[in-house]
Structure formats: structure tokens, C-alpha cells
Amino acid sequence: MPSSKPKIVLEHLVKIYGDHPQRALKLFRQGGNRDDILEATGHVLGVADVSLTIHEGELFVIMGLSGSGKSTLVRCINRLIQPTSGQILIDGEDVVRFSAERLRELRRTKISMVFQRFGLFPHKTVLENVEYGLKMRGIAAAERRQKAAETLAAVGLEAWGDYLPDNLSGGMQQRVGLARALATDAPIMLMDEAFSALDPLIRRGMQDELMRLQATLKKTIIFISHDIQESLKLGDRVAIMKDGYLVQVGTPEEIITQPADDYIRAFTQDVNRAQVLKTGSIARRTRPFVIGTGPTVAALRQMQDFHREHMYVIDGDGKPIGLLIRDELAAAASRGEVDVSQVMLTDFPTVPAASSLEEIFHIAQADIPLAVVDADGRFRGVIRPFDILAGISTQASPPDPTPPLAPSGDQPVLA
Amino acid sequence: MTPWISDFLNWLFRGQSTELIPVADWIAALVNWVVTNFRWLFQLIRWPIGAVLNGIEDFFLWLPPILFLGILGLIAWQFGGRRLAWGSMAALIFVGLMGAWRESMTTLSLVITAVVLCIVVGLPLGIAAARSHRVEGLIRPILDAMQTLPAFVYLVPVVMLFGTGKVPGVIVTFIFAVPPLIRLTNIGIRQVSTEAVEASLAFGSTPNQMLWDVQIPLAMPTILAGVNQSIMLALSMVVIASLIAVEGLGQMVNRGIGRLDVGLAAVGGLGIVVLAVVLDRLTQAMGNPPKDGLTWNERGPIGAIRSLLNRRQVSAKA
Numbered sequence: 001m002p003s004s005k006p007k008i009v010l011e012h013l014v015k016i017y018g019d020h021p022q023r024a025l026k027l028f029r030q031g032g033n034r035d036d037i038l039e040a041t042g043h044v045l046g047v048a049d050v051s052l053t054i055h056e057g058e059l060f061v062i063m064g065l066s067g068s069g070k071s072t073l074v075r076c077i078n079r080l081i082q083p084t085s086g087q088i089l090i091d092g093e094d095v096v097r098f099s100a101e102r103l104r105e106l107r108r109t110k111i112s113m114v115f116q117r118f119g120l121f122p123h124k125t126v127l128e129n130v131e132y133g134l135k136m137r138g139i140a141a142a143e144r145r146q147k148a149a150e151t152l153a154a155v156g157l158e159a160w161g162d163y164l165p166d167n168l169s170g171g172m173q174q175r176v177g178l179a180r181a182l183a184t185d186a187p188i189m190l191m192d193e194a195f196s197a198l199d200p201l202i203r204r205g206m207q208d209e210l211m212r213l214q215a216t217l218k219k220t221i222i223f224i225s226h227d228i229q230e231s232l233k234l235g236d237r238v239a240i241m242k243d244g245y246l247v248q249v250g251t252p253e254e255i256i257t258q259p260a261d262d263y264i265r266a267f268t269q270d271v272n273r274a275q276v277l278k279t280g281s282i283a284r285r286t287r288p289f290v291i292g293t294g295p296t297v298a299a300l301r302q303m304q305d306f307h308r309e310h311m312y313v314i315d316g317d318g319k320p321i322g323l324l325i326r327d328e329l330a331a332a333a334s335r336g337e338v339d340v341s342q343v344m345l346t347d348f349p350t351v352p353a354a355s356s357l358e359e360i361f362h363i364a365q366a367d368i369p370l371a372v373v374d375a376d377g378r379f380r381g382v383i384r385p386f387d388i389l390a391g392i393s394t395q396a397s398p399p400d401p402t403p404p405l406a407p408s409g410d411q412p413v414l415a
Numbered sequence: 416m417t418p419w420i421s422d423f424l425n426w427l428f429r430g431q432s433t434e435l436i437p438v439a440d441w442i443a444a445l446v447n448w449v450v451t452n453f454r455w456l457f458q459l460i461r462w463p464i465g466a467v468l469n470g471i472e473d474f475f476l477w478l479p480p481i482l483f484l485g486i487l488g489l490i491a492w493q494f495g496g497r498r499l500a501w502g503s504m505a506a507l508i509f510v511g512l513m514g515a516w517r518e519s520m521t522t523l524s525l526v527i528t529a530v531v532l533c534i535v536v537g538l539p540l541g542i543a544a545a546r547s548h549r550v551e552g553l554i555r556p557i558l559d560a561m562q563t564l565p566a567f568v569y570l571v572p573v574v575m576l577f578g579t580g581k582v583p584g585v586i587v588t589f590i591f592a593v594p595p596l597i598r599l600t601n602i603g604i605r606q607v608s609t610e611a612v613e614a615s616l617a618f619g620s621t622p623n624q625m626l627w628d629v630q631i632p633l634a635m636p637t638i639l640a641g642v643n644q645s646i647m648l649a650l651s652m653v654v655i656a657s658l659i660a661v662e663g664l665g666q667m668v669n670r671g672i673g674r675l676d677v678g679l680a681a682v683g684g685l686g687i688v689v690l691a692v693v694l695d696r697l698t699q700a701m702g703n704p705p706k707d708g709l710t711w712n713e714r715g716p717i718g719a720i721r722s723l724l725n726r727r728q729v730s731a732k733a
Contacts, residue, residue: 075613078617080613080616080617104619104620104621105619106619107616107617107618107619108618108619109619111617112617112618113613113614113617113618115610115613115614116610117608117610118610119610119611119613119614120611120614121611121614121615121628121629121632121633122611122633123632123633132614132615132618132628133618133619135628136618136619136620136624137619180614180618184618190617
């Protein structure tokens with residue numbers, strides 16, 4: 001999980017393309033939109049007053065169609081494109097004001113970049129490509145060669161160091177591009193449509209690879225994409241841009257469950273919601289029975305009070321250890337059984353809160369609620385087959401068929 | 416309105432006997448002024464060019480033909496393969512058999528000197544033009560003039576400044592041959608893909624690191640095409656250079672015309688053509704190495720020696 005420490009802060013960033021941007025900027029400040037500015041001054045509004053905060057360790061996706069200003073925005077961050085107005089704070093320093101020398105230092109040590117068409121140097125071998133950033137940093141040949149070889153091995157291309165990039169397939173070339181960006185150990189990585197030029201199958205493999213690498217590297221990654229599926233899959237948070245403006249920023253779940261406007265709703269229509277929605281986000285928070293706090297009759301009373309057919313039993317650490325079924329519990333209580341642990345079922349289904357709905361389809365049984373557990377195995381709530389179907393429906397949920405909620409009864413964790 | 420202008424222009428252009436803008440006088444005065452005041456400067460320039468030219472010429476004339484052919488063959492083999500090697504050796508043998516060996520060596524040294532001068536001056540100018548739109552805008556009309564102005568027009572001032580002989584021959588050849596090298600260097604660098612340039616910048620390269628590490632290597636085929644063009648144009652200037660007493664194949668043509676000796680002129684002309692073809696193929700091969708998947712050190716004579724050494728090592732181990 002990304003920390004909440006801000007790494008990159010964009011404040012009122014504006015980029016206007018043309019020879020006299022200041023005139024167009026004035027028009028923009030007076031409220032002119034993209035078409036007004038183009039008509040009046042012949043200038044193109046690339047990025048329109050974007051403010052964003054990107055946290056350390058976050059994989060932040062900027063999504064938009066071509067011409068939405070996403071590539072311009074990402075190039076402003078390492079100043080391959082000079083912004084017209086606004087601030088870009090990286091670790092609190094405004095890089096817009098950096099001198100050429102400090103800017104080079106920033107690019108050598110703090111920000112690396114991966115390009116859509118790979119941007120490899122065709123006259124250099126794979127290994128020479130990977131060590132390029134280290135060479136610019138002035139690191140001795142032997143040291144950088146070793147570092148480049150290690151990074152190349154991390155992306156699975158250790159055998160290809162002496163080949164020229166043209167001898168490699170597209171997917172392999174982009175691995176080289178990725179290795180080149182990783183080799184400098186820069187904490188920030190910009191990825192401009194890095195997987196868009198790849199075949200679908202290769203693209204998916206690269207996405208998985210990126211997520212695997214990110215799990216250990218924990219870099220701050222800004223990933224540009226025009227593909228909503230890719231954006232929602234990769235992003236800790238996703239920003240959607242249109243015509244240079246920022247339309248919505250949020251977690252993938254927020255984007256599909258609460259689209260800011262029709263534009264985003266249209267985008268998310270084809271999204272496989274079962275892939276994006278996490279089990280934890282639709283789990284119902286229910287009160288479990290804590291083992292050792294009472295006999296079977298106490299448990300039965302709790303179930304009757306909350307009109308529940310099932311109830312999970314947790315241990316002192318909050319981990320689920322069993323499932324109570326009302327009819328069986330009632331029968332056992334009338335037989336005079338006292339110990340709850342003798343009555344509960346110990347063979348019950350659990351699912352991690354971080355898994356997607358798609359991943360839990362196969363264990364969703366007809367009548368038994370699944371226990372949802374967090375990363376530490378603690379009980380977070382339950383999920384029923386009905387919840388899964390309601391979650392992936394693009395329509396608003398029909399009324400809940402369960403009886404009226406008691407104060408501590410069933411409630412979705414996230415609204 | 417119209418008839419008035421027509422009458423006026425008739426009077427102006429047909430009725431007047433003297434020019435209203437005396438360009439001819441101005442230029443004559445300017446050249447005279449430069450000659451009287453700055454001839455020493457041009458004589459100074461003459462010295463290093465003359466030294467290089469004489470060095471190359473003396474070397475070629477001293478070199479036994481068998482060695483020259485051998486070296487030519489090895490170079491052609493390295494860059495273009497065996498076929499080019501046999502072809503260029505056969506071509507030069509043909510020139511020798513025509514009785515034009517000495518003349519072709521003299522011409523070759525003049526062409527090489529002029530092309531070296533083109534590279535020394537033209538490459539930096541082409542790079543400067545690629546880096547700045549202003550420099551490009553400044554250089555372009557000058558290049559247009561150098562390429563279109565008939566050589567005879569600048570032949571006279573060059574002789575006035577440098578005198579006659581080999582060095583002014585190199586200078587007129589240089590003026591005619593340098594524009595394509597500057598143009599193609601400029602274009603070659605500007606055509607390097609934006610992603611390669613962006614990648615280089617994004618990893619923090621300085622403008623100079625980017626130039627030498629990325630732009631020039633990627634522009635090299637285009638730059639070498641410029642060198643190739645310079646060589647071709649330099650050879651085509653050989654006959655004109657012979658008018659200011661430059662020896663060599665051009666002088667054979669010149670003498671042949673003077674004496675109405677068709678045969679002599681044809682021998683000189685054929686020699687120029689043969690040299691042109693050999694140099695053209697050779698420099699083209701340098702610019703476009705064969706796509707056989709081999710690196711330069713696995714190819715040609717160097718590759719042959721390496722594989723021979725490797726084989727010996729292997730058999731020594733065994």
C-alpha cells in the first residue's frame with residue numbers, strides 16, 4: 001500500500017503550445033476553453049490547470065484518449081516539455097525553476113522514463129542501452145556494466161545483453177526499456193503508454209510483470225494509458241483527462257462505482273467490473289460471535305436479535321474459526337449443549353479482501369456467506385452470492401431482501 | 416497607369432546605356448581591396464592545405480602500385496565484401512594499363528585533400544545548423560549560391576587570392592563539394608527519432624553527450640551519404656581545376672581538348688569515371704554495411720584473421 005507522503009505535487013499546471021503562450025494564457029485565465037483559445041490565438045491548450053498530488057510508492061495512472069494532454073502532462077514532470085504556468089513540486093522542490101544543471105541531476109538520479117515506442121538506441125547493444133542512465137551519471141564502466149546486467153536479469157533478459165535491440169521482439173524490447181529505467185534506481189518512474197505498442201497477450205504479461213516488480217520496488221510510478229481496463233488493473237489511483245482537463249481522480253473502485261460524469265460512465269461501461277471490484281469493498285460488516293464469551297444460548301439469542309441465519313465465530317485475535325447455522329444451533333441448544341465450538345462448522349470458505357470478485361466466483365456457494373479476511377487473516381465481514389451479482393451489475397442495486405438492519409447488523413463496508 | 420509604367424521601364428531598361436546598380440564595379444572593387452589588403456591571410460591558409468596535399472600526393476606516388484592495389488583491396492573487402500575488392504582492384508589495374516596511373520594518383524590525392532577539408536569544415540557547420548534554426552537559415556542561401564554559382568565565376572577571384580596550382584584547385588573543389596555534406600549532416604541529425612532524443616534527455620544527458628552518443632551515430636548513414644556526394648562532386652571539378660594548372664586526370668582532358676586529341680581526353684575522362692565508380696561504391700558500402708547479421712569485426716579481412724586465430728587456439732587446446 002502506498003504511503004500518504006506526497007512525492008509529486010502539481011499545482012495549477014498549464015501548458016499552451018504556440019509562439020506566444022502568454023496571450024493565450026490570459027485568455028484561458030479569463031475563462032476561455034480549448035476551442036476559444038484555438039480560434040482566437042491559434043494556440044493549443046495542452047494541459048488545463050491540473051492540480052494533483054501523487055504519493056510515495058503509488059502507482060498512479062493517468063488515462064485519456066489521444067489529445068487529452070496526458071503525454072504532455074507527464075513530460076512536464078521531467079520537463080521534456082516546459083510548462084507555461086504552474087508549479088511541479090517533487091519532494092517539495094519546484095522543478096519548474098530548476099537550472100539546466102539541476103534538471104540534468106534530477107533526470108539522472110530521481111526520475112526515469114519508459115517510452116511508448118521503447119525509445120531504445122538502435123546502435124547500442126541491449127546492455128549498453130540499460131547502462132545509459134548510469135553512464136550519464138558518470139559511473140565507472142565496470143560498475144555500471146554489472147548493475148546493468150543485474151537489472152537485465154531482473155526482467156529475464158540476461159542472455160540478450162550483447163544483442164542489438166532490433167534482434168528482440170516488441171515485448172522484449174520494452175523489457176529492455178523498463179530495465180533501462182530501473183537501472184538508475186530513480187525513485188520516480190514515468191511510463192508513457194509503455195505497453196500500448198504491444199500485442200494484447202504480451203501486454204497482459206508486461207502488466208503482471210510491472211505489478212510483480214512494483215510489489216518489491218515500491219517506486220512512485222506515473223503510468224500513462226489510453227486503455228481503461230489497463231488503468232483500472234494497474235492503478236492504485238486513476239486520473240482521467242479530457243481535452244487537457246482533469247475530469248476525475250480516484251481509486252479504480254471509485255471510478256467505476258461513482259463516475260463523475262457521463263463521459264467517465266461511458267468509458268467504464270465496457271469494464272469487467274468483477275475484475276476491478278475488490279471483495280473487501282462490497283463485504284458486509286457483520287458482528288461475529290467471539291468464542292468464549294458465552295454458551296450456545298447466548299449465541300442463539302444474538303442471532304435471533306439480528307435476524308441472522310448464519311454467524312461467524314472468531315477467536316481472541318479476530319480470526320474466523322467457525323460458522324454457526326441458526327437451525328443447528330437451536331437444535332443443539334435444546335439438546336443442552338453448551339460449548340459453541342462443538343456446534344460450529346469449521347469447514348467454511350474464506351476469501352482475502354484484496355481479491356477481485358472474479359477470483360471468488362468459484363467458491364460462492366448457494367447459501368453460505370463467505371468470510372472476508374484482511375491481509376493479517378482477521379475477519380472483516382461476509383459476502384454472499386447475492387452481493388457479488390449486485391456488485392457487478394451496472395444498474396443501481398435493488399432493495400436489500402434481508403430484514404431491516406439492526407444497529408450492528410449488515411452494512412456494506414464501503415458505501 | 417499601366418502605360419505610364421511601361422514607358423518608364425522601357426526608358427529605364429532599354430534607353431539607358433549604363434547600369435543603375437553597378438554590381439560589377441562593386442564586386443571588382445571589393446575583390447581588389449581584399450587582394451591588396453588580405454592576400455597574406457590567404458597565403459597563410461595555403462600553407463596547411465598545401466602540406467596535406469603534398470604529403471598525400473608524395474605518398475601515393477611513392478607507394479608501389481602493388482601495395483596500393485593490396486591496401487585498396489583489403490579496405491574494399493572489409494567494408495563491401497570480396498566482390499567489391501576484386502572489382503576495385505581490376506578497375507585501378509585498368510587505369511594503370513591505360514597509362515594514367517600517375518595522373519590518377521595525383522587526382523586522387525587532390526580529391527582526398529578536398530574531401531578532408533570538406534569534412535573538417537562541413538561537419539561542424541552541419542551540426543551547428545541542426546542545433547539552431549537561425550544558423551540553418553543563415554547557411555542555407557550561402558549553400559544555394561555555392562552550388563548554383565558557375566565555377567568559372569569564382570575561379571578568377573580564387574586565382575587572384577591564392578595564385579595558381581594545386582591549393583587553389585583544392586579550394587574551388589571544396590567550394591563546389593562541401594554543400595551536400597553540410598545539408599545531409601543537418602538533415603541526418605534532425606531526422607534522428609524524437610523518442611531516441613527524448614530518451615537521451617530523460618536520462619540526463621548534456622547536449623554534447625547526446626550529440627556524440629546518440630545523434631551522430633544515428634545520423635551516420637546520412638552523413639556518410641553526404642561524404643559520398645562530396646567525393647562525387649569533387650571528382651567532377653577535376654577538369655575545371657585543371658584550368659588553373661592542376662595536374663592529374665583533369666589535365667589530360669584539358670590537354671586533349673586543347674590539341675583536339677580525342678584519345679587523350681577520353682583516357683583522362685575514363686580515368687575519372689573509374690575513380691568515381693570505385694570511390695562511390697566504397698563510401699556507399701561504408702554507409703550501409705551488409706545486413707548479414709555479422710558485426711564489423713566478424714567480417715572481411717579482420718574477421719578472417721580473427722577466425723584463423725580462434726581456430727589455432729582451439730586446436731592448441733585440443
